[in-house]
Each structure stands twice: as structure tokens, then as C-alpha cells.
Amino acid sequence: EPEVTQTPSHQVTQMGQEVILRCVPISNHLYFYWYRQILGQKVEFLVSFYNNEISEKSEIFDDQFSVERPDGSNFTLKIRSTKLEDSAMYFCASSAMTGGTEAFFGQGTRLTVV
Amino acid sequence: QQQVKQSPQSLIVQKGGISIINCAYENTAFDYFPWYQQFPGKGPALLIAIRPDVSEKKEGRFTISFNKSAKQFSLHIMDSQPGDSATYFCAANKGSARQLTFGSGTQLTVLP
Numbered sequence: 235e236p237e238v239t240q241t242p243s244h245q246v247t248q249m250g251q252e253v254i255l256r257c258v259p260i261s262n263h264l265y266f267y268w269y270r271q272i273l274g275q276k277v278e279f280l281v282s283f284y285n286n287e288i289s290e291k292s293e294i295f296d297d298q299f300s301v302e303r304p305d306g307s308n309f310t311l312k313i314r315s316t317k318l319e320d321s322a323m324y325f326c327a328s329s330a331m332t333g334g335t336e337a338f339f340g341q342g343t344r345l346t347v348v
Numbered sequence: 349q350q351q352v353k354q355s356p357q358s359l360i361v362q363k364g365g366i367s368i369i370n371c372a373y374e375n376t377a378f379d380y381f382p383w384y385q386q387f388p389g390k391g392p393a394l395l396i397a398i399r400p401d402v403s404e405k406k407e408g409r410f411t412i413s414f415n416k417s418a419k420q421f422s423l424h425i426m427d428s429q430p431g432d433s434a435t436y437f438c439a440a441n442k443g444s445a446r447q448l449t450f451g452s453g454t455q456l457t458v459l460p
Contacts, residue, residue: 238391267447269448275452276437276450276451276452276453277384277392277437277439277448277450278450279447279448279449279450282447290447292447325391325392327391336382336394336397337394337448338394339384339391339392339393340391341389341390341391342389342390342391
């Protein structure tokens with residue numbers, strides 16, 4: 235069964251450092267997303283990406299965040315200067331259709347900022 | 349108006365019982381309502397979803413009931429099993445948008 239894969243599973247970084255979280259979406263999917271989940275809280279939308287550009291972003295997705303699809307398979311989330319409050323589980327998701335329908339989530343990357 | 353309110357926060361059910369989780373929304377533009385199941389350390393997994401043109405959808409032991417006029421929808425898990433113990437999130441989406449708006453989650457524990 236096709237799945238979304240994320241690397242690394244856990245990343246620890248010092249405050250102020252840059253991190254890149256990586257995702258390989260399901261191969262025939264066209265829409266890509268990043269969500270985050272602070273421990274014990276709900277899943278929050280960060281950004282959606284289609285046709286090599288951002289289609290929607292939330293208030294959380296400020297100038298410190300960027301996304302890229304550097305090649306035909308990877309989808310990355312970069313945080314330029316991490317803050318303590320960026321500590322969360324970050325989920326990549328992909329869907330074949332628009333509207334977030336039938337979005338499939340990866341297993342997540344736990345980011346810990348110290 | 350973008351919120352999806354979910355209750356209860358936690359639920360304990362005996363094996364074989366019925367688990368019921370409720371969600372309410374305000375935005376009438378929402379037209380897709382999925383439920384996700386999440387086990388500890390894993391990503392949310394799509395369980396079942398409904399569109400507002402039907403009032404109920406059943407897949408195995410899982411049923412979504414949808415009340416468009418009340419702007420509410422609920423997940424029913426029949427014959428609940430210990431393996432169903434997980435966190436369940438309702439979500440909503442409007443067709444033109446990309447993002448899912450999630451509820452706050454319900455931690456379900458099914459006792460053996």
C-alpha cells in the first residue's frame with residue numbers, strides 16, 4: 235500500500251538553528267501539505283502546495299517557514315531560525331484531489347527545539 | 349467560524365460497547381467531513397468520511413451520522429474493541445480550500 239514517508243523521525247535542534255524536514259508523498263498525488271501537532275493538541279494546518287507553488291497557508295506559516303519540492307519525489311519544510319515554540323510533531327500529507335479530500339498523512343517528524 | 353468543536357475530550361468504553369464522538373461546525377461552506385484515527389507516535393489515518401448530501405455512511409463497525417441543519421456530525425463505533433483505543437479527530441474542509449480544519453480530538457479507551 236502506498237504511503238507518505240517522512241525523515242527524520244525525530245530531530246533535536248538548538249534554538250536559532252535551521253532545520254529541514256523531508257517528505258516523500260505518494261507518487262501519483264498532486265497536492266501536498268504540512269501540518270503540525272503540538273503535544274496533546276489538535277492537528278493544525280500549515281501550508282498546501284500544488285503545481286510547484288504555495289496554494290494556501292495559515293497564520294502559523296510565517297516568514298520563518300518555507301516549502302520546496304526540489305525534485306519529482308521530495309517535499310521539504312524548512313524552518314530558518316527555530317524557536318522553542320516550534321517544538322511539535324510535523325506531519326506531511328498528500329492527496330490526489332483538491333480540497334484536502336482523502337489526504338494521507340506520514341508518520342511525522344518530532345521536532346524538539348532546545 | 350473556521351472551528352470544528354469536538355466532544356468529549358476523552359471516552360472510556362467497555363469492550364463490545366458503542367463509542368460515540370460528536371463534532372459541530374459553524375462554516376456552512378464545509379462540504380467534506382472526514383474522521384481520522386491516530387495511534388501514539390503515528391500520523392492520523394483516514395477512517396471514514398462523509399459529504400453533506402447524505403445523512404449517514406457506514407463502513408464496517410464505523411458509522412458517520414450527519415445532521416446538516418444542526419451542523420453536527422458524529423462517529424459511532426459499534427462493538428468497540430481494545431484495538432480501537434486511539435485518538436480520534438473529526439475534520440472539515442470546503443471544496444475550494446486545500447486545508448483540513450481539525451477538531452481537538454477524543455482519546456478513546458476501550459477496556460477489555
